[in-house]
Structure formats: C-alpha cells, structure tokens
Amino acid sequence: MTPAEAVAELLQTPVAGVVAVAADVFEVDLADGDLVVAKRHHRLGQAAAEVGGLAWLAEAAVPAPGVRAADETWVVMDQVEPGHPSVDAAVGLGRDLARLHAAGADAFGDGPTADAWIGQAPMANVPGRDWPGWYAEHRLLPYLRAAVDAGSLRDPGPVEAVCERIGELAGPPEAPARLHGDLWSGNVLWAADGRAWLIDPAAHGGHRETDLAMLALFGCPHLDTVIAAYEEVSPLAPGWRARVPLHQLFPLLVHTVLFGAGYARQTVSAARAALSG
Structure with missing residues (x-):
C-alpha cells in the first residue's frame, strides 16, 4: 500500500x-x-x-x-513544522525532560507495550525493581551477546566487567523514571513554535540519567543549557557526569548490533570509562 x-x-x-x-x-x-x-x-x-x-x-x-x-x-x-535550535527551546527541553522523568513508571522496564523497539532493534520491556541488575540483565547483556555472536564485538570483557560491578557503579538508588528511551539528538525536533518536540520513542521505565547520557552521545545543540534547565527542576545525583559512559553503553551496544563493528571500539571505551569512574 x-x-x-x-x-x-x-x-x-x-x-x-x-x-x-x-x-x-x-x-x-x-x-x-x-x-x-x-x-x-x-x-x-x-x-x-x-x-x-x-x-x-x-x-x-x-x-x-x-x-x-x-x-x-x-x-x-x-505534522510538526520544523524550526531551529534556540536557547529558549533548550531551556524548555530541559524542563520538559524533568517533568517527563518525574511522571515515573511502575517499575524499571515497565512501559506502554511489552514488546518495544529501539531503532530497528527489538527491546523487551521486562519489569524489575532493582535498576542495576535490571539494566545489566535486560539492556546490556542481550545486546552484548548479539554483538559478540555477530562478530561485531570481539572484546566483551570490559562490558562483562561493568555488569559484574554494576551495583557499585550505578550511583545512588532512584525511583523508576518515565524515559523517552531513544533520546539521541535526531529524535529531538526543534520546531517552528519555539519548542523541542520528542519523536520516535523507545518508551520504558528506567534511570533518568540514561536519557540525558543518550542526548549527549551524538551531540545536541545547547546541551549545557538543557542540562542546567533540567537541574533547576530536578537536580541530578552527585557523580552523574562520571556515570555518563555507563548509561551510554546501552545505545552503543545497540548501534554495534545494528550497524556493525564500527561502534565496537567506542563501546569498549565507554565500558572502560565506566569502570574507571
């Protein structure tokens, strides 16, 4: 059709x-x-x-x-009429993300549908109460295995070490946040109405730092302004900057699965950075 x-x-x-x-x-x-x-x-x-x-x-x-x-x-x-990034729109995006995350979820992995997708990769929304264990089991390890099986990632050791030490790397416990789930900059539509619209979600309950780390992964206009506006509404836990590589591991593994070995080195580097804190 x-x-x-x-x-x-x-x-x-x-x-x-x-x-x-x-x-x-x-x-x-x-x-x-x-x-x-x-x-x-x-x-x-x-x-x-x-x-x-x-x-x-x-x-x-x-x-x-x-x-x-x-x-x-x-x-x-x-249809959302496209516009251009601006400082005012970035402030609005930061506040909107804080409000989105605060809306919460019943559990980590809870979502509007059990079977979800991140890009063209399937993503299972399996509920869990403990974020570190849930993140390792349902976000990192499935894509690590897929990348290794496909021959795209030949050094799984650093990611496996992150999963083994996830409890000490995860930072202070947080309640499940309502995530966009695939918040790279291409899924932020800077619109003619002066706002930043969110498109193509991989929605689920997760850790709010994951959305923000993904936003930083491939670059986002006025990112410092977005983060500052977010923290005015909902301050991030101490040490969040050091945890960015931990939260970027999920999208990097997905990219390694979808697009091949070109992302493997970045994935391993992120794992090592997460381990070093």
Whole structure:
C-alpha cells in the first residue's frame, strides 16, 4: 500500500499529495488542506510500540506528535513544522525532560507495550525493581551477546566487567523514571513554535540519567543549557557526569548490533570509562 493509499484509508480522507522526508517517513497533504506525517513500519509490533510510546510521553504533558490513526504497518501523526535550535527551546527541553522523568513508571522496564523497539532493534520491556541488575540483565547483556555472536564485538570483557560491578557503579538508588528511551539528538525536533518536540520513542521505565547520557552521545545543540534547565527542576545525583559512559553503553551496544563493528571500539571505551569512574 502506498503512503497516499494508507492515509486515505486510515483517515477516510482524500489525499492531495505526498513528499518523502526520510526513509519510510512521508508528509501527506490532505484534500481538505491539512498536513500529516505518515510513518511506515516493517516489523510486527513496531507501529503499536510507537503509538503507545507517544501517548506515554503525552501523558506527561511534553511536546510529542498526536497520533491520528494507525494499523499494523502505518502510523499517521500530526505534522510538526520544523524550526531551529534556540536557547529558549533548550531551556524548555530541559524542563520538559524533568517533568517527563518525574511522571515515573511502575517499575524499571515497565512501559506502554511489552514488546518495544529501539531503532530497528527489538527491546523487551521486562519489569524489575532493582535498576542495576535490571539494566545489566535486560539492556546490556542481550545486546552484548548479539554483538559478540555477530562478530561485531570481539572484546566483551570490559562490558562483562561493568555488569559484574554494576551495583557499585550505578550511583545512588532512584525511583523508576518515565524515559523517552531513544533520546539521541535526531529524535529531538526543534520546531517552528519555539519548542523541542520528542519523536520516535523507545518508551520504558528506567534511570533518568540514561536519557540525558543518550542526548549527549551524538551531540545536541545547547546541551549545557538543557542540562542546567533540567537541574533547576530536578537536580541530578552527585557523580552523574562520571556515570555518563555507563548509561551510554546501552545505545552503543545497540548501534554495534545494528550497524556493525564500527561502534565496537567506542563501546569498549565507554565500558572502560565506566569502570574507571
């Protein structure tokens, strides 16, 4: 089914035009003058996970696109007019993330759907009460095994050592936070309305430092401003900067699984940095 056909069927509205804006993402002009975004998923459960994740974010009153309609393949969302990063938007993003995290979750691994996705990698939302053990068992080790089995990572020792010492590396205990879960800078949409909107979540209950560490992983405009605004609302625990590599291990392992050995060296370096504190 083409994007035009899918949107017309789901919204029961004629389509006037379609423009591809990214892989499997399309801006769709409706005949009534409205504009929506249609996203095509290729794996069973991905569409439901995105719909549930966006709703979970919206429950915390953070900017996230509203879903108009969805089926097993397509998600049709409100269009957000793109803009440019600004200091004011960065302040708003920091405050929004603090509010999102404070909305909480019933447990680490709790989420809007049990079967979730981070990019094109499956991610199981398995509830747990102890963050260090849960993070090692359900976030680090599954992707470490997959990377090793694929031959993408040949030195698992440092990551295994992190998992063995996770209790002492994790910092002070915290309650489960409501996470975006895949908060690299590409999933922050700096919009024309002056706000930073969150898209493509891998939503689950986790440690709030994970979202912030992922935001730093590939660079984010005005990141220092984002963090400062976050801490005005919800101060981070002492030593959080030293724990950034620990929280970056999860997305780095996912990238090693999805994109190959090019990320292996960065993964091992992050593990060693986490061990050294």
